[in-house]
Amino acid sequence: MKETNKLKLDILELLEEDARRTPELLSTMLDIPEEEVQAAVQELEQDRVIVKYATVVNESKVNDEKVTALIEVQITPERGRGFEGIAERIYRYPQVKSVFLMSGAYDLLVEVDGLSLKEVASFVSDKLSPIESVLSTKTHFILKKYKQNGIIFEEHEEDRRLMISP
Amino acid sequence: MITNRELNENSTQQPSDSEHGSMERYLSPLVRDIKPSGIRKFFDLVSASKDIITLGVGEPDFVTPWHVREACVYSLERGYTRYTSNAGMPELREAISSYLKGSFGTAYDPEKEVLVTVGGSEAIDLALRALIRPGDEVLVPEPCYISYSPITSIGGGVPIGIETFAKDNFKLTAEALENSITPKSKVLILCYPSNPTGATMTAEDWIPIAKVVEKHDLIVISDEIYAELSYGQSKHASFAAAPGMKDRTILVSGFSKAFAMTGWRMGYACGHPELISAMLKIHQYTVMCAPVMGQVAALEALTNGLGEKDKMVESYNRRRRLVVQGLRDAGLECHEPEGAFYAFPSIQSTGLTSEIFAQRLLAEGKVAAVPGDVFGLGGEGFLRCSYATSVAQLNEAMDRIGQFVYKVKREGA
Numbered sequence: 001m002k003e004t005n006k007l008k009l010d011i012l013e014l015l016e017e018d019a020r021r022t023p024e025l026l027s028t029m030l031d032i033p034e035e036e037v038q039a040a041v042q043e044l045e046q047d048r049v050i051v052k053y054a055t056v057v058n059e060s061k062v063n064d065e066k067v068t069a070l071i072e073v074q075i076t077p078e079r080g081r082g083f084e085g086i087a088e089r090i091y092r093y094p095q096v097k098s099v100f101l102m103s104g105a106y107d108l109l110v111e112v113d114g115l116s117l118k119e120v121a122s123f124v125s126d127k128l129s130p131i132e133s134v135l136s137t138k139t140h141f142i143l144k145k146y147k148q149n150g151i152i153f154e155e156h157e158e159d160r161r162l163m164i165s166p
Numbered sequence: 167m168i169t170n171r172e173l174n175e176n177s178t179q180q181p182s183d184s185e186h187g188s189m190e191r192y193l194s195p196l197v198r199d200i201k202p203s204g205i206r207k208f209f210d211l212v213s214a215s216k217d218i219i220t221l222g223v224g225e226p227d228f229v230t231p232w233h234v235r236e237a238c239v240y241s242l243e244r245g246y247t248r249y250t251s252n253a254g255m256p257e258l259r260e261a262i263s264s265y266l267k268g269s270f271g272t273a274y275d276p277e278k279e280v281l282v283t284v285g286g287s288e289a290i291d292l293a294l295r296a297l298i299r300p301g302d303e304v305l306v307p308e309p310c311y312i313s314y315s316p317i318t319s320i321g322g323g324v325p326i327g328i329e330t331f332a333k334d335n336f337k338l339t340a341e342a343l344e345n346s347i348t349p350k351s352k353v354l355i356l357c358y359p360s361n362p363t364g365a366t367m368t369a370e371d372w373i374p375i376a377k378v379v380e381k382h383d384l385i386v387i388s389d390e391i392y393a394e395l396s397y398g399q400s401k402h403a404s405f406a407a408a409p410g411m412k413d414r415t416i417l418v419s420g421f422s423k424a425f426a427m428t429g430w431r432m433g434y435a436c437g438h439p440e441l442i443s444a445m446l447k448i449h450q451y452t453v454m455c456a457p458v459m460g461q462v463a464a465l466e467a468l469t470n471g472l473g474e475k476d477k478m479v480e481s482y483n484r485r486r487r488l489v490v491q492g493l494r495d496a497g498l499e500c501h502e503p504e505g506a507f508y509a510f511p512s513i514q515s516t517g518l519t520s521e522i523f524a525q526r527l528l529a530e531g532k533v534a535a536v537p538g539d540v541f542g543l544g545g546e547g548f549l550r551c552s553y554a555t556s557v558a559q560l561n562e563a564m565d566r567i568g569q570f571v572y573k574v575k576r577e578g579a
Contacts, residue, residue, distance in 0.1 A: 014484070018557070025561070028491045029484035157229050163534060164209040164222035166312045166361075 008040050019053040058153050068113050069120045072106040072138040086133050200316045204540030212534045219563045220534040221551040228426040231474045237466035238459050246458050252450040254282025255461045261468040262434055270404040278439040281446055282456045286391045286420040286433035291317050292445040293387045293416045298323035302352040307338040308542030311361045329543040332501050336365035340374035347382050354384045356405055359392035362541045362550035363510040364503020368400050372408035386415045394424035397483045398504035413438045424475050425467040430460040482507050485560055489553040492564030497571045507554045514547040516574045531570035533563050
């Protein structure tokens with residue numbers, strides 16, 4: 001059982017680097033039969049360990065106007081359900097990209113995408129703040145993303161090695 | 167096949183009539199007669215080519231881990247800009263000593279048995295200069311890293327290649343060593359894991375070698391710069407840890423390969439206090455001490471960098487499997503390289519020489535790799551492919567090599 005876990009961790013590591021790697025390639029790199037790799041990937045998908053194979057996009061190169069905000073939200077937990085219900089009411093909005101329950105000075109950290117500052121501002125004032133249990137919000141607009149999911153957007157450390165060396 | 171011994175005896179050619187030919191009469195014949203390395207010629211060829219993928223690079227593709235670079239920057243800000251003790255910062259020598267003991271079971275006194283050098287290269291140079299008297303023979307298993315023979319010659323020694331073979335996974339055998347020994351034999355240079363073959367030697371492999379070394383009273387320079395990059399069943403076995411060999415061995419290593427620190431030029435030598443103190447004599451008069459910034463960085467690498475090093479090693483191992491499989495799929499025979507970051511496939515099935523194969527692969531297949539013959543005896547018929555390159559590039563390179571080999575074999579059929 002432990003062996004399987006190591007294999008799964010190795011697979012996750014390699015897929016997190018590049019989700020397009022095929023089971024054949026993973027099998028060679030890990031020296032594990034391809035069927036075993038395939039079975040492990042399938043299990044990871046079924047257990048929703050691998051949730052999705054997504055692409056990391058540098059949005060600023062696609063649409064200059066698009067904005068992302070991180071919103072600190074303080075809420076009153078609901079009796080019996082804690083933060084779950086309110087979190088869901090928030091994360092159901094399609095413009096909400098991520099929601100985290102936090103320790104510290106506020107409760108939820110909400111990442112919101114919008115086509116303009118105004119759009120995000122009206123989401124906060126029309127949708128988020130009016131929710132009953134929301135006590136306060138603090139909106140921070142992201143000015144520039146340097147690194148996301150471990151990926152540096154503008155890499156300055158290109159390969160400077162000599163083409164041939166002893 | 168011409169042996170190194172013959173080359174050395176015939177090496178009194180006249181200076182050529184170049185524009186600066188008149189200067190040659192000032193040069194020491196020992197230096198003048200050293201042939202330009204075959205790798206240099208190939209380098210010029212590759213530099214003039216476009217859109218190629220290179221498997222010719224003998225250094226890690228990782229940049230030095232950030233915490234190491236940051237430690238160096240911070241030390242500069244705090245004014246670490248002066249000479250250190252000749253042998254290297256005491257903290258660093260202590261760290262090297264306990265690292266070697268912990269990782270490979272070789273114990274050295276940081277006070278007297280450890281010398282920090284400008285790369286492993288300086289350590290090899292110091293060791294050879296400290297040991298060689300004119301005419302002494304220096305045994306070098308080949309194919310091997312290209313600098314041992316020239317450094318030996320500069321010191322007035324005579325390099326003697328010992329051919330190793332793919333059928334033995336390019337391991338050195340006691341028979342081959344024994345057969346190369348003459349009354350003039352003095353030094354044996356070992357480099358395992360091997361650049362360029364990826365060969366490794368286990369603790370069991372060392373036992374018969376150690377017996378021959380003892381029998382003929384040889385002294386050994388063991389270049390273990392690739393020690394951490396060992397992928398076989400057993401961990402790297404240091405020659406210095408072989409029975410009775412510690413005092414006979416000058417262990418050379420450094421930070422370039424395992425910690426991705428090639429440009430820092432940080433290496434070290436460990437050995438018997440009398441040998442280290444002789445090497446220190448040369449070191450203090452030639453370079454004084456290794457650069458302090460490099461020493462600070464090396465200390466950080468040993469103190470906090472072992473985890474990151476393990477990750478890099480794992481990454482090489484995965485790419486190693488990919489390349490060995492890729493080369494075999496491409497129709498080339500490839501022994502299992504268990505160390506360093508090189509595969510050394512045979513290209514004999516194509517009917518081409520190493521040099522022609524490498525030149526045509528560059529021109530027609532757009533892949534650069536180093537022809538095996540530049541690494542000495544036994545290298546002809548092979549190609550050094552470094553896998554210290556991204557998975558995507560390696561995949562593309564393997565496709566290109568496959569197509570090229572297919573084309574060449576069809577021509578020959």
